[in-house]
Amino acid sequence: MCRTYRVVLAASAALLLQPLATAAQGGVSEDPSRRPRPxxxxPRAASALLLDVARSGKGGVVAGARGNILLSADGRDWQQVAVPVDATLTRLHFFDERHGWAVGYDGTLLRTEDGGSTWTLLQFDPDWGRPYFDLHFFDRDHGLLVGANGSLLATNDGGRTLSPIESEAFEDQPNLYNLVALGDGSLLIAGERGFLARSRDRGASWQRLRSPYTGSYFGALPIGQSGVLVFGLRGNAFYAADLDAVEPLSAEALQALRDAALDPGAASSGASPVTEVSGWRALASEQVESLFDALVTADGRVLLVGMNGHVMQADLDGGRLVRLPVVPDNNMNAGIADGDALIVVGTAGVQRVALP
Known part of the structure; x- marks a missing residue:
């Protein structure tokens, strides 16, 4: 399952009094019991469930369950910081070394302007209750958020207000798990039920792409100018050297997906078939553990991390994944390269993993 689906769903009290912008799905509840809690x-926040890790200048930032955010200057010692909400945080994004955002459950959106030392709550909607799974900012003001049930929202003021983006590409309402910018500046969203959609106009319009897989994609890694590696459920990974070579879904195919989403009798049997689709190459693997994140190391290796300590090295030219022998066997939700090691987060908190 998705890394955020595995979650079981001493800051200042003044943080609770900060004015909150109204989220696109609804406002902040007047019920005091539904207001955000810091x-x-x-003491053990660094070993609790964590879902994402990001660079902030020369240091690192991690985030996860119960609103936990921790900072480190060296990738080894981690210090928790005050956060004005205790909702589970699913993703971090930094535009530069100071300006960053975090999203999560209950429609949570946080912003930092000092590299993660302090956070301001911009959006919180427990009545909507569902999560944002990813975000991307083009600059300090303009950005996009994606989340549950086909949620796609835009902001022009750094996240203080959000506006929904309507597109027929999302009408079957899949969960949207990952939003990345490719080397050519276009955007790609990967999600459940084999969802792949691309935008060439900074998210204003979207084109649904043909997918080689009907299971969930949990992530995408840009490769070169217009290449991308997508990966997810049961260790499946697919590489497109040039996404321009991948055909869009036909109007008929898109309508069939909408009809299936509206038909309770069309529920999946659990099978997720892989098919040959022009432009995509399946990466062969003997492993079936789900993959949640991918990165490029300093020496140019493409690595993927996932369940039960699986770290896979991708041979894009050879079309295969090879497991690396690493020590941890806990689930790894995300990772970044740090010299000759990885900093990974998961069910055992934040860990430094030496690479062979």
């Missing part, structure tokens, strides 16, 4: 400062 994350607790916990």
């Amino acid at each position: 994350a607790l400062i916990a």
Whole structure:
């Protein structure tokens, strides 16, 4: 399942009084019990469930369950910081070394302007209750958020207000898990039920792409100018050297997906078939553990991390994945390269993993 689906669903009280912008799905509840509560400062926050890790200048930032956010200057010692909400945080995004955002459950959107030391709550909607799974900012003001049930929203003021983007590409309402910018500046969203969609106008319009897989994609890694590696459920990974060579879905195929989403009797049997689709190459693997994140190391290796300590090296030219022998066997939700090691987050918190 998706890394955020595996979650079981001492800051200042003044943080609770900050004015909140109204989220696109609804406003902040007047019920005091539904107002945001600050994350607790916990001595074991670094070993609790964490879902994402990002660079902030020369340091690192991690985030996860119960609103936990921690910083490190060296990737080894981690210090928790005050956060004005205790909702589970699913993704971090930094535009530069100071300006960043975090998203999560209950429609949560946070912003930092000092590299992650302090956070401001911009959006919170427990009545909507569902999560944002990813975000991308083009500059300090303009950005996009994606989330549950085909949610796609835009902001022009750094996240203080959000506006929904309507597109027939999302009408079957899949969960949208990952949003990345390719080398040519176009955008790609990967999600459940084999969802892949591309935008060439900074998210204003979207084109659904033919997919070689009907299971969930949990992530995408840009490769070169217009290449991309997509990956997800049961260790499946597919490489397109040039996404321009991948055909869009026909109007008939898109309508069939909408009809299936509206038909309760069309529920999946659990099978997720792989098919040959022009432009995509399946990467052969003997492993079936789901993959949640991918990165490029300093020496140019493409690595993927996932369940039960699986770290896979991608041979894009050879069309295969090879497992690397690493020590941890816990689930790894995300990772970044740090010299000759990885900094990974998952069910065991944040860890430094030496690479062979």
